[in-house]
Amino acid sequence: MKILVVDDEKDMKTLFEQRFRKEIREQKTEFAFVISGEDALSYLHQHDHEAVLILSDINMPGMTGLQLLQRIKQEHNNPPPVVMMITAYGDEANYLKAMELGADDFLTKPLDFSLLKDKLKIPANGKNFSS
């Protein structure tokens, strides 16, 4: 399973790599990291159908995570990738906006990795990724 992480916090890369070191070592999960919405779109463009799960921050310089979500849902619909929002701004307005734009899940920082791992086993759209 390939996961694209979109976050302007560069330490997210190290964190994910360490939190998922077992999964990476066992080659169950593969990660790609970008630091902006623009980068995420060009990655998806170059690696179509590769990333099946996108974890995106909302508050980023340039394109926001919500704008990214909207673009992904509009442009990549065959099949649509699963997009989970991960944000420090866990207020209701952000949550509703994300859901309205078609987000598959909504997680808040500080990120609970065991919760995230559970969700990866049974993602929001019912498909099981860990198989």
Added chain:
Amino acid sequence: MTITKKSVAILLLTILYGSGSAQNRLTDSMQQMLSIIKDDTSRVLTTIDMALQYRNTNPDSCIYYCQKGLSLAKKIGFKRGEAYAITTIGLAMREKGDLPKSLELEMQALQIAEPNNYVIEAAFCLRRIGLVYMDLKDYSTCLHYLYLALHKQEAVQYKRGIAIEYMNLAMTYEYMSRLDSALYFIQKSERWKDLIEDLYPEVNRVFGNIYSKKGNRPLALAYYQKGIERGLKLNDFRTISFICADAARMFKQLNQLDSSISFARKGVMYGQMASYKKGILFSSAMLSELYDSINPKEALRYYKIAAAAKDSLFGAGNIQTIQMLISKEEARQKEIEQEKTVYQNRLKQYGLLAGLGVFSVIAIILYRNNKQKQNANKVLENTLTELKATQNQLIQSEKMASLGELTAGVAHEIQNPLNFVNNFAEVNAELLDELKHEATKGNFDEVRSIANDLKDNSQKIVFHGKRADSIVKGMLQHSKTSTAKKEMTDINALADEFLRLSYHGLRAKDKTFNATIETNFNEHIGKIQVIPQDLGRVLLNLFNNAFYSVNEKKKALNGAFEPKVCVTTNKKERKVEIVVSDNGYGIPQKILDKIYQPFFTTKPSGEGTGLGLSLSYDIITKGHGGELKLEKREGEYAIFKIILPAST
């Protein structure tokens, strides 16, 4: 009384007026004289003359000797001596600050002197009544009595008295800010300076005050210094104390606080040397104010000195007593006046009636015009009040909104670093288990690798912990009302200091960083009242932003760009302007309304808190009553203007 006695008395009066250190010598010689003089009337006059020496330094001793003279005068039925004694006690009472008693005594003495035609004594009483009114700041009444005194002395051509009255008149006109009249009289009195040599320091003081008010400070200072010089020769520490207080006041108005403090301290010192309570009070009260913002300890010290001097000067209920006394005296005067005027009034009435008719017609026309204007003004005033109220409400709601934004912002912004702190800490716990496991298996390569990860992670924990700390500190700074006080600050020096701080700070972080710095300081802006720490923080923010912007542009253009940051200071009317400009990227139109919002930043995460401009805006507008303005062209430049009121 013989002519000789009279001239002896006047001669003594002339010698003794205001002299200080010669006091003991003279007292001794007078004690001797007293023992020689067998004539009782001469004894009365000499006793009072002796008392006069103590008028400034020890009013109580003065009163003691006067009362001795008074009882002797009463015993031998020496009316003139009685008047002389009473008016001198009145003088001492004025020095003590007991104005009601002084006024009462002077009037009592006048009632003896007038009917008996003791012209000089009557003139003394009138002068001293005038001076009490001067102390009460009732200058028109003061002038009235001083002119009466002058005319009496002119009638007998008592030149010394005339010269003194000129000086007193000049002093009063100076207090009234009628400077041309003041100058006229003080020049007249200076022409007779040989007659009032002992009062010459005082003459210079009045000159100094007039020129100070006229705005000719160098000339004023020259007169003050001449006055002090003369005072030192005469040991007249009382007048020196007075002059120092006046000079201190002048420098205070000019905001030259060092000179002001130096003079005020001298004022206290000479006041203490002369045991002159009023002088001590004036100068120490001023010092307490001057030190208020710079040195609270000294401020308190001088406040206590002032309070002690004040306690010994003014008794409670002074003002009421004097008011009663004045109304009593006014009633008496009115009775006399009424009798005189009833007859004259009848004559005038007819003339007045005719005039009144004409005036009423004009008055009605003027009244109508005025009424219309007043109505219009009232409408304008109401509108203005409403506008001000609305403005205050807007500011208040803006404050609340910004506070709300701030707390929500902080709560969320903290989650980002916290995310790393929590998760890396948890990862480290897991890694330690793995480490133990690998160690027991003897996989030392793996152990080393895990140990390295552990070290990196703990560094990240520290880094993000500190980041959270700085966000909270930034918020505290934002919400806290500054406790620092405003002080006179050299704006150019402050701007220069923080420009260097900013530049070297960035250089320390990034060795490749470079920019041209241009400063255009207007040397005439002088010092103004600001909170230096706060204004410094604003300047640091603006400089950091400017350097950041030009540096980004340089990186983007691969060095084909000359980065430049410029600071300019200007004075415009009653305002001081600090302009920080750069030739960086400017600010895009679409984020213009956000730049002052807390936590808004265009910098990559971790590099800016987004509190800089928001804080700066608060400091300039709320903290200093100034303005923070922005001019920009996207991609070309940004100019921030700080406009501060220059008044204190």
